[in-house]
Amino acid sequence: MTERFQQLRPALLEVLDNDGLLTGSDVAQRSDCWPGREPSRALAVMLPRNTTQVSQLLHLCHAAGQPVVTQGGRTGLVHGTETASDEIILSLERMTAIEDCNPQAATITVQAGVPLQSVQELAEQHGLMFPLDLGSRGSCTIGGNIATNAGGMRVIRYGMTRQQVLGLEVVLADGTVLDSMNRMIKNNAGYDLKQLFIGSEGTLGVITRAVLRLQPLPGSEQNALLAVPSFNALTRLLHSLNRELGGRLSAFEVMWQSHYRTVAVESGKHIPPLPADQPWYVMVEALGSEPLHDAEQFERVLAQMLEQELAVDAVIAQSRAQRDSLWAIREDIPSIVAAMMPPVSFDVSLPIEAMERYVQGVEQALREQFGERGKLLVFGHLGDGNLHLVTSVGDASAETRRAIEQLVYTPLQALGGSVSAEHGIGLEKRDYLQLSRTPEEIALMQLLKRSLDPKGLLNPGKVIA
Known part of the structure; x- marks a missing residue:
């Protein structure tokens, strides 16, 4: 416990309830991110109940020069959200009104x-x-x-x-x-x-x-899982569904075969709705307002996609339970983590037309550098250009992680992609920000940071140095 925190602690306790400031073992029992393997190293956790308390706490920490890390549900997968031993956590988990x-x-x-x-x-x-x-x-x-x-x-x-x-x-x-x-x-x-x-x-x-x-609230919802024979068919399928469903397409979630086989078949947690013999699988959701008409249109459009060989097989959810079981395959992240221990995960975006060769390039680079140990699972929100890659080479040391990051991130710059589509930068991706942002953009980010947080106390070091 630092001397600064010891001097600050009485003032923090005046603001918070008796159980609103956690220290010692109560902090170590928490983790800073999912799946919660590492205990938090923070000095303390502040648990305010309203904006007034948040304001008072930050005012005190600012005056004392105390770094503060904000936390929400701690569901982030990105390494680099961890707290340091001289930081205090500000958790809003009690602000649930x-x-x-x-x-x-x-x-x-x-x-x-x-x-x-x-x-x-x-x-x-x-x-x-x-x-x-x-x-x-x-x-x-x-x-x-x-x-x-x-x-x-x-x-x-x-x-x-x-x-x-x-x-x-x-x-x-x-x-x-x-x-x-x-x-x-x-x-x-x-x-x-x-x-x-x-x-x-x-x-x-x-x-x-x-x-x-x-x-x-939509009056109708249709869901289906499709098996797709080629990447060209996959992109044509996306555009065709968008056109034929008249703007009702709300989700187009793609799983590479490696993902589908690992989760649907090998995990033993699901009954595979389709054989795992095609290179791509797509979860499709359409939302509308006329249940009978929308369901008939959905089935008719999927039949067209099969006739045009944009898909080779399909299963349509006929109930809420079937819908949930199909989506469970796409959302079963724990099965991916278990199959890829120790996992090193990525969240990138890039033009759709570049995705197939990008993934092939990453896969080849993993094999060349790590041999048979190099494994890759890919899935994501292809409709909006976002892919999630999960790699494993049997080793998660800092040196190995850095080597994998280089393989995954470096090709994105030439493709006009981003090192973060939706999970953020944190500490882990900070050194790669220059692959996705110009020097002028980064300079403006630094100016904003200095203007709003001149002492650099909020989530110190994250996003930009």
Whole structure:
């Protein structure tokens, strides 16, 4: 425990409840990210219940020069979100109030610690939908979703988290509360300040409350799993479904054969709905408003895709249970982790037309450098250019991880891709930011950081040095 923290601790306790400041073994029992293998090394965890407490805590830490790391649901997969031994965690896990749901305006106002699934369920009770959807929906928080500009399954139709946010309340590094809780879709009164904080990973301020935009609840939903014979057929399938379904296509989730075979067959946790003999598998979701018409159209369009040999096999979910079992294959991350120990995972984006040769290049580079030990699983949101790669070479040392990162990230620069599609930069990808951003962009990021957090106390070292 540092001398600075010992002097700061009494003031923090005056702000928090008796159980609102965790230290010692209570901190070590926590982990900074999923799947929670490493204990947190932070000095303490602050657990405020409202914006006033967050403001007071940050004001105290700013005056003392105490570094603070913000945390949401701790569902991130990216290494580099870990805390250092001289840092304090600010966790918003107790800030779970849903303050208002306005069906007339199609908005919902929440504290940042509310789980994504809670927002989805309340919206549905009012005949509305919050379209952001992630596999970790039950534990990830709205504040974390906004701070990382999360993507998820339905970006192809509804966009990233950024498109779902109307207003924010943010506490700056010195404790200043910025009230930008706009409730209007159109508001061009000066700079749209909330955009600074969406995707900033807690480096510019702490998001405490948000006004979210809701969408009409679909009256129909169709889901299917398709087996696809070639990458050319895969891209043509995407464009054909988009066209033929008349804008109803809401998800187009692709699994390379390696992913499908590992999860659907080899894990032993699922009944394979299709044989694992094709190079690509696609989960398709379509949302509409006319159940009977939409279902008939969906079946007719899929039949056309089979006739045109854009797919060689398909299974359509006939019930909610069947729908869930199909999606469980795409979302079963624990089975991937178990099969790829120790896993080194990546979240990249690149032009769709470059994906096949990019993946082939990474696979070949892994074999050349690591031989038979090099394994690769690929899946992702192909419809919006986002791929997830999970590699394993039997070793997760810092040196090996660095070598794998070079293989995965370096080719992206020539392709106009990004080292982070939706998981953020953190510490792990910071040294590769220059592959996806120009020197001028990075310089402006540094200027913003110095302006809003001149002491560099919020999530120190993350995103930019």
